[in-house]
Amino acid sequence: MQWQIAAPATLALVVYAQWRKALTPSGILAAIFTAAIHAYHPWNLPFTLLCTFFLSGTLATKIKHGYKATLTMQSKGSVGEGPRTHTQVFANSLIATALTWTHAVQLGKRQASLANPNAETTGSLCYSFHGDLLVIGIIACYAAAAADTFSSELGILARTQPRLITDPVRKVPPGTNGGVTIEGLAAGLLGSSIIAAVTMYLLPTCDESTADTPGGGVPWTTQQRVLYAVAIALWGVVGSIFDSWLGATCQATVKDVRTGKVVEGEGGSRALVSPTETRQLARAEVEKVVLAGEGQDATEKTDASSSAIDDGAAVAPRKEKEGPKEKARRPSFGDEKPTRVIENGIDLLDNNDVNFLMTLFMSVAAMTLASKVLGVPFESIKV
Numbered sequence: 001m002q003w004q005i006a007a008p009a010t011l012a013l014v015v016y017a018q019w020r021k022a023l024t025p026s027g028i029l030a031a032i033f034t035a036a037i038h039a040y041h042p043w044n045l046p047f048t049l050l051c052t053f054f055l056s057g058t059l060a061t062k063i064k065h066g067y068k069a070t071l072t073m074q075s076k077g078s079v080g081e082g083p084r085t086h087t088q089v090f091a092n093s094l095i096a097t098a099l100t101w102t103h104a105v106q107l108g109k110r111q112a113s114l115a116n117p118n119a120e121t122t123g124s125l126c127y128s129f130h131g132d133l134l135v136i137g138i139i140a141c142y143a144a145a146a147a148d149t150f151s152s153e154l155g156i157l158a159r160t161q162p163r164l165i166t167d168p169v170r171k172v173p174p175g176t177n178g179g180v181t182i183e184g185l186a187a188g189l190l191g192s193s194i195i196a197a198v199t200m201y202l203l204p205t206c207d208e209s210t211a212d213t214p215g216g217g218v219p220w221t222t223q224q225r226v227l228y229a230v231a232i233a234l235w236g237v238v239g240s241i242f243d244s245w246l247g248a249t250c251q252a253t254v255k256d257v258r259t260g261k262v263v264e265g266e267g268g269s270r271a272l273v274s275p276t277e278t279r280q281l282a283r284a285e286v287e288k289v290v291l292a293g294e295g296q297d298a299t300e301k302t303d304a305s306s307s308a309i310d311d312g313a314a315v316a317p318r319k320e321k322e323g324p325k326e327k328a329r330r331p332s333f334g335d336e337k338p339t340r341v342i343e344n345g346i347d348l349l350d351n352n353d354v355n356f357l358m359t360l361f362m363s364v365a366a367m368t369l370a371s372k373v374l375g376v377p378f379e380s381i382k383v
Contacts (some may be wrong), residue, residue, distance in 0.1 A: 001047045006039030013051060021083050022058045024267075030086035037097045041104040042111075045135075045202045049142045050093065052198050056146060056191065060153040068156055072175040072262045075254075075271040085267040091352040092149075095359045096141040102381070103134040114215050126206040128217035129224050130374045133367040133381050139199050140366035141359045143192040143232050144239025148358065150191030151240045155184020164344060165244045173255060175262035177345055177354075178248020185237060192236020196229045239362040246354045252347035254340050263340060268351035271340075 010032060017023040023031060031054070038047040061081065069081070110123050127135055155162075162179030164170045172179045205225075206217035247253075254263040254271040265271035349357070371378055 001039040001041055001044055003039065005044075006035070006047055009047075009051065010035040010039070013054065016055075017058075017083075020058060020062070022061075023089070024083045024085050026086040027084050027089050030089040034089065034093050034097050037101050041100050042107050043202075043204055045199065045204070046096070046100040046138055048198060048202055049138070049195060050096070052194060053092070053142050053146050053149075056194055057149040057153070060150050060187075060191070063154065064157060068153075071156060072264050073256055073259065075263050075265050075269075081264070082266065087352050088268050088355075091268065091355040092145045092359060093141075094356065095363050096138050096145075099134050099137045099141070099363065103132060103138070106132070106134065106381075110215065124206060124210075124217040125215035126204050126210045126217055128206050129220050129228075130376055131206075131217060133370055133376055133378065135203075136370045137363040137367045139195070139232055140235055140239075141363045143195045143236035144243075144362040145355070145359055146191035146195045147188035147236030147240040148191075148243045148355065151180075151184045151188035151244075154187035154190075155181050158183035164248055165241070166248045172253075172343065173260055173262050175264060176343060177251045177253045177351075178244050180241070180244050185240070188237050188240035189233060192239075193233045195236065196232035199232055200225060200229050235362070235366060239358055242361065243354060243358040246349070246358060247351075248345055250346060250348040251350065251354055252345045253343040255343040257339050257341055262343070265350060268355070270347065270350045 013035065014028055014032065017028055017031065035047065035050060038050045041047065065081075074082075106123070107125065110125060114125075124131060156174050158174075158181040160181050160183065161171045162174060162176060162181050162184070164172050164176070165178045165180050205220045207219045210216035211219055252270070255261065256263050263271040367378070367381075370376060
């Protein structure tokens with residue numbers, strides 16, 4: 001990628017992110033670092049895929065932003081989804097960044113070997129249909145990330161209620177981790193199709209002009225181009241489904257009991273039951289044991305006289321029944337039940353962990369599948 005193009009484009013993206021409040025300051029720094037690595041690659045494709053993913057994802061996030069803010073709750077009380085942090089930036093693009101850097105180094109060594117008549121040249125500078133697995137990993141990462149983003153941001157607007165991917169009979173609130181709809185899957189296909197279209201337009205495929213040149217390769221056929229584009233679009237949808245499965249099984253969905261809405265963590269972090277409510281539950285369990293047989297409304301109250309010392313021994317606290325006024329002062333429902341509960345899943349991963357693992361798995365799986373189908377050995381990714 002030419003720096004004369006990449007530098008002003010990166011600056012424009014930073015200004016746009018600042019204007020739309022799409023990224024935090026740390027998120028902007030992470031985006032600049034990511035853009036610099038992508039711009040280091042000789043091809044225009046990686047940098048353009050990064051820009052396409054960011055711009056299309058930001059647009060999808062802003063669509064009916066006000067309405068989407070009413071469908072879920074933020075764990076810290078803010079309205080709507082806030083700007084994305086550096087963690088969220090890396091969760092979606094770190095795998096592609098690493099693969100982009102590795103392939104750029106690989107291409108640089110090939111270019112140097114072509115200039116040395118005595119050096120052994122392996123691989124091509126253009127992209128062959130049976131070519132580099134690293135390129136497949138980069139494209140697969142962005143196809144899956146775009147499909148997941150579109151599926152989440154547009155699928156939540158579906159008129160049908162989501163169903164849990166691990167239990168299709170069960171209906172869940174909008175925003176539930178692992179909740180899927182037909183509209184959400186269609187939105188995911190749209191996102192990955194955008195990546196597929198940009199890929200097929202900018203991918204420097206080998207053609208007739210490069211067939212007999214140093215660093216060239218076998219030209220693509222029309223059928224191969226169509227097959228490649230369709231595979232990218234469908235692979236992105238598979239990634240979105242895999243992300244939903246991870247969310248349903250390994251990520252806890254917290255629901256607000258009062259409103260029935262899903263509580264989302266700030267910056268993709270965990271949305272946990274508040275410490276205050278945890279202490280209330282612990283206190284309730286202790287009181288249940290200490291005051292066994294005193295009735296459901298019995299609680300322990302201590303007055304000044306209860307702390308008196310009689311013959312060197314403390315007098316046991318006096319137990320009284322608590323009236324309605326005392327119950328009204330409690331920050332709960334009065335029955336010691338929490339206001340937030342786990343709707344489904346286990347608290348093993350947060351949303352950023354899920355996104356990172358999804359892009360990692362989809363990239364490695366795409367390269368593995370391509371290696372088996374196209375016969376490209378994994379040793380070819382060595383630099």
